[in-house]
Amino acid sequence: MERSGREESGPAYLHVAGCQQPTTNTVEEPLDLIRLSLDERIYVKMRNDRELRGRLHAYDQHLNMILGDVEETVTTVEIDEETYEELYKSTKRNIPMLFVRGDGVVLVAPPLRVG
């Protein structure tokens, strides 16, 4: 499939058909920032102490997302009954392609570079 210039003027038939071609390419809203991360690796913080790192392939205004090559991290806190010390455990798993429902998403960011 050939790829023409995306955001600029479309082929003539589109104007003939009366279809509006989007022209703005500026970053105005927070969702535009996510648009800049398409096909990039991102970090997603979700509810219930879950985190995802993957390549963003698609998203919508609800923050439903399709991520590829995902690593999910689930963090749990176990409290020792006698000493009451908190033991943080995390479980990871890898999923090749994942749809994430937007109502679980809390934060979207570029991947964290630690150290």
Add this chain to the structure above:
Amino acid sequence: FVFHFASVTRAFSELLTYSEFHVFGSVCSQSAASTLIPLLALTLACRCVFQLFYSFFKSLVGKDVVVELKNDLSICGTLHSVDQYLNIKLTDISVTDPEKYPHMLSVKNCFIRGSVVRYVQLPADEVDTQLLQDAARKEAMQQKQ
């Protein structure tokens, strides 16, 4: 209609929703655009609807997926249908992960309310990532207007 096939494919590939392009691609050969044209004229009319993921799931009907729910139940099955709320119907289901939920043994088909889905694990080779990214950009632009 008299169009150059290659340029039509390029132009209308930007208009088609994800699933429509996939359906047309499988009906005719991957590169042939000849049968696209009358169908594209129809889709052109109903363009501006925010339905990226609905279209995406429609393109995955018949594929095996694993749906993980918010109550941590994972169900593997064949995607039978989906609707605008992303409610999912699965057929031939089985519970993945260790059989912690034996009461599902006799259930073959199920309807899952979209709001209780946490993840849907998809077959990576069934997903056209380039098409998805383009469709997401389009959807984002439309949503702004």
